[in-house]
Amino acid sequence: MMSEELKKIAHEVRNDVLEMCISSGTGHVTSSMSAVEILVSLYFGGLVNVRAEDPQWPGRDRVIISKGQCSPLIYTVLSKKGFFPKEWLNGFAKRAGNFGVHLQNSVPGVELTTGALGHGLGVATGVALAAKLNRELQMVYCLLGDGELYEGSIWESAMFAAHNQLNNLVVIVDRNFLATTDFTENMVALEPLDKKFESFGFNVVKVDGHNFDQLLSSMEGLRNRKVRQPTVIIAETVKGAGIPSLSHNPVLHGVPPQGAQAIQQARADLAKGAKL
Secondary structure, three states: HHHHHHHHHHHHHHHHHHHHHHHHHOHHHHHHHHHHHHHHHHHHHOOOOOOOOOOOOOOOOOEEEEHHHHHHHHHHHHHHHHHHOHHHHHOOOOOOOOOOOOOOOOOOOOOOOOOOOOOOOHHHHHHHHHHHHHHOOOOOEEEEEHHHHHHHHHHHHHHHHHOOOOOOOEEEEOOOOOOOEEHHHOOOOOOOOHHHHOOOEEEEEEOOOOOOHHHHHHOHHHOOOOOOOOEEEEEOOOOOOHHHHHHHOOHHHHOOOHHHHHHHHHHHHHHHHHHO
């Protein structure tokens, strides 16, 4: 699929995420917006091998979303991919709905319930090791938020993955430079993040996380095991990308725009972006 088609899908996904969270009055909008191109690349860029009609197909690639607060994004992407009806999105975080604020594996296409940050990579490394031991060919993709890199379990898992040469594991860091309450480099600096992962034995690639060409090329050939180490894609992104009025603001973590004026501005921002 060409990047222009992927951009169109990304805009539709952003719009659905925004409207779903406005309707429910909750949801991590900004955390979802930063990872839109990443998830659209995986599911619509020919990277992930899954079957919407058979979510438990044994040969499927595993996609583990460790930053479970971006559930509005993964729900929207899975719906657009055909895993369940789009109408389900209307019940997001509502009593009669099919899913809540944080990611849950009762939803078709979701591999792991997440939201307690830091444990997704540990599960992903175990799944990747099991696949290698069983001589199974599926890939394991794990999306991390940069704020959860403060968790020690991430680095324990990274050591384990490199030691076992899990070259069927692709870790993608949504590097938006914001955690829950502040910018990451104001809290505990993560840079130089690429050198840290290199020191743990990873093949490291840095990309613009909103550039489809860079995202797709960064994972080209990994299914053919062109490297022996696990790979980490450090995707530099903007928290709230596509909606300037919601971007670069730690206070807006975990909430949709509040009030008629903020909602109108967010919608206008997104509509303007569609014309660029």
